[in-house]
Amino acid sequence: MLIKKPADIRPSEITPPEWYARRRDFLKSAAVLGAVALLPPTLRGDLAQAADDDLKPTPYKDVTSYNNFYEFGPTKTAPAENAGGLRTSPWSVTVEGHCEKPGQYALEDFLAPHAPEERIYRLRCVEAWSMVVPWLGIPLGRILPRFQPTASAKYVELITLLDPAQMPGQRTRLLDWPYVEGLRMDEAMHPLTLLATGLYGKELPNQNGAPLRLVAPWKYGFKSVKSIVKIRFTEERPRTTWASENPDEYGFYANVNPEVDHPRWSQKRERRVGEFFRRDTLPFNGYAEQVASLYAGMDLRKEF
Amino acid sequence: MTARPSRFPSYGKFLLFCASLLPLAWLCWLVWQDRLGANPVETLSHRTGDWSLRFLLLTLAVTPLRRLTGWNGLQKFRRMLGLFAFFYVCLHFGVYLVFDQFFDLSAIFEDIAKRPYITVGFAGFLLLIPLAATSTNGMIKRLGRNWQRLHRLVYLIGVLGVAHYWWLVKADLSEPLLYGGVLAALLGYRLWWWRSHSATVKRSTR
Numbered sequence: 162m163l164i165k166k167p168a169d170i171r172p173s174e175i176t177p178p179e180w181y182a183r184r185r186d187f188l189k190s191a192a193v194l195g196a197v198a199l200l201p202p203t204l205r206g207d208l209a210q211a212a213d214d215d216l217k218p219t220p221y222k223d224v225t226s227y228n229n230f231y232e233f234g235p236t237k238t239a240p241a242e243n244a245g246g247l248r249t250s251p252w253s254v255t256v257e258g259h260c261e262k263p264g265q266y267a268l269e270d271f272l273a274p275h276a277p278e279e280r281i282y283r284l285r286c287v288e289a290w291s292m293v294v295p296w297l298g299i300p301l302g303r304i305l306p307r308f309q310p311t312a313s314a315k316y317v318e319l320i321t322l323l324d325p326a327q328m329p330g331q332r333t334r335l336l337d338w339p340y341v342e343g344l345r346m347d348e349a350m351h352p353l354t355l356l357a358t359g360l361y362g363k364e365l366p367n368q369n370g371a372p373l374r375l376v377a378p379w380k381y382g383f384k385s386v387k388s389i390v391k392i393r394f395t396e397e398r399p400r401t402t403w404a405s406e407n408p409d410e411y412g413f414y415a416n417v418n419p420e421v422d423h424p425r426w427s428q429k430r431e432r433r434v435g436e437f438f439r440r441d442t443l444p445f446n447g448y449a450e451q452v453a454s455l456y457a458g459m460d461l462r463k464e465f
Numbered sequence: 466m467t468a469r470p471s472r473f474p475s476y477g478k479f480l481l482f483c484a485s486l487l488p489l490a491w492l493c494w495l496v497w498q499d500r501l502g503a504n505p506v507e508t509l510s511h512r513t514g515d516w517s518l519r520f521l522l523l524t525l526a527v528t529p530l531r532r533l534t535g536w537n538g539l540q541k542f543r544r545m546l547g548l549f550a551f552f553y554v555c556l557h558f559g560v561y562l563v564f565d566q567f568f569d570l571s572a573i574f575e576d577i578a579k580r581p582y583i584t585v586g587f588a589g590f591l592l593l594i595p596l597a598a599t600s601t602n603g604m605i606k607r608l609g610r611n612w613q614r615l616h617r618l619v620y621l622i623g624v625l626g627v628a629h630y631w632w633l634v635k636a637d638l639s640e641p642l643l644y645g646g647v648l649a650a651l652l653g654y655r656l657w658w659w660r661s662h663s664a665t666v667k668r669s670t671r
Contacts, residue, residue: 211536219503222503227502227504231637235639288635288647290504290507335636335637336636406636425573425580425582425632426580427575427576427580432504432565434503434509437563437564
């Protein structure tokens with residue numbers, strides 16, 4: 162079970178964040194744009210390739226100021242503005258459902274046996290933007306067995322804190338609170354699946370889902386439920402928030418798939434935060450080698 | 466052309482012209498200051514889209530306001546507001562063309578054909594072109610009554626613009642609702658006005 166970091170995401174591949182400074186200069190010189198537009202298509206393609214430096218972490222400032230966390234408001238900047246007051250300590254996680262050791266655990270105890278490790282993952286939002294985030298976290302597959310899920314545990318449901326006093330977005334009816342996400346058991350146990358407790362070597366900022374959030378890098382970002390207070394082993398597929406909100410647009414699996422468009426926009430390409438032109442979206446967000454076998458034989462157009 | 470009631474409108478137009486460029490100036494300032502946020506292209510796209518809709522609604526507000534307040538001088542500003550709506554739509558489309566699609570025509574056609582929000586947005590943009598092109602005094606004269614018929618397209622364009630925004634949003638419909646509400650009020654006022662004035666035939670208003 163204890164598989165080390167996959168070979169394609171070594172920390173050594175990090176490029177210094179200073180590289181990013183150049184993108185700002187690029188925008189400032191609007192003239193460059195006009196010039197680029199006049200280039201022959203082949204040369205333009207080369208430029209796009211040159212920008213293809215795949216696992217440079219997105220700057221900390223962007224990772225922590227451009228968030229979807231509707232509990233703190235519907236805009237990208239609202240979470241950073243409104244999440245400061247969230248009390249993340251003390252925090253407890255309730256484990257329930259089909260397992261031998263249910264109970265309410267203080268976060269420290271919940272995490273105690275494991276040392277967080279760094280994982281640099283691509284994060285692809287269903288809205289066709291993406292980032293690269295150096296997470297700190299613990300593979301969910303190492304945590305879950307401690308609670309001894311039974312044979313009936315087919316799925317894991319993960320639930321965000323429900324507290325409208327602390328989460329102003331929950332005072333509106335934007336979504337059916339609390340936010341619920343879920344994974345099939347084999348997805349939850351997959352070595353890529355992480356319960357993140359930090360990023361950039363620091364504690365997780367509130368707007369990024371402190372103190373505990375899911376990261377399943379081959380799935381659209383909305384699967385990565387934040388500020389988790391409850392983990393439930395279930396036999397039935399959980400009723401997840403976005404999939405029940407709008408079943409035609411958001412599926413349970415939500416695997417990143419450039420071949421299956423969102424009904425309202427294309428998923429073929431994405432804008433990496435910090436880049437100006439879109440890049441191609443990869444099947445399973447570039448993690449096909451690791452996870453495609455989980456879905457062997459499934460029609461990914463139907464089970465999107 | 467009728468005689469000018471005062472010199473005020475020309476000052477007014479100049480002021481309006483400058484004021485209408487303020488959103489663009491503000492955006493340029495944000496670009497320069499690197500304050501467009503983590504996704505600057507998205508910000509540019511959204512802001513230019515917002516201002517397109519706002520100028521469109523302002524344009525549509527002129528006639529109802531003129532009738533309600535009796536301030537006929539307002540009419541002088543309508544053309545400029547409409548042209549600024551077109552101006553911001555062009556910027557909005559430009560951001561899409563350059564940054565979202567990078568002149569990839571096949572991707573653009575696919576978007577227009579397959580994504581309803583882009584279909585209606587693009588339709589609104591196309592329909593604005595003849596309106597902008599026939600906004601000169603010469604064209605107004607040449608087209609005569611047909612000018613007014615043609616320019617009634619702006620009601621449809623308003624609906625397309627709001628629908629474009631509406632269908633883009635994931636969950637928080639409050640802003641599209643706001644724009645939709647204003648549009649409904651402005652178009653509703655016209656309906657009411659036409660009904661209540663259909664008996665007394667008036668053909669000279671524009």
